[in-house]
Amino acid sequence: MKKIIVFALVILSIVMLYATNVFATDEILNSSTTSSLIKISEEQKKDLQGFIDLYDGSETYGFTAFVLDKIRIFSIPFCFLGVVISAVYQYVIGIRKLDVRYKGFYTMIAFITLFVIAQVLPLVFVIVIKGFGRS
16 A cells, blocks of 8 residues: 555656646746746845845855744744644554654654744844854
8 A cells, every 4th residue: 555655656746747847938937927036036135135234244144144034934834833743643643652652742842942943043143143253
């Protein structure tokens, strides 16, 4: 049964890759899609420039702060989903199987730790760079 599911997923992924290569032509990407992509790119460049200006024109510190900010934002739904899946393992599936319950508990601790690190790391970066770094 597992082999059939894996085979079906491989075939489905190959078909999807072929379809995206065939249909991702200039005919599908009309001017509104292209203009939306350009607008998103310009907004990201403006945000990056704002971070560079915050750190007195240092591209290294600005880019690092920009990346840490994006990690902070995207870690919220990722870690929330991880905690939910871990809770299902711990409290729903783990009622009958003790090893699965421990697996859910440990993965929940890992996701919460990852979440706290991702939220606190930009703050620590700002404190270190602005407080102790450059003069």
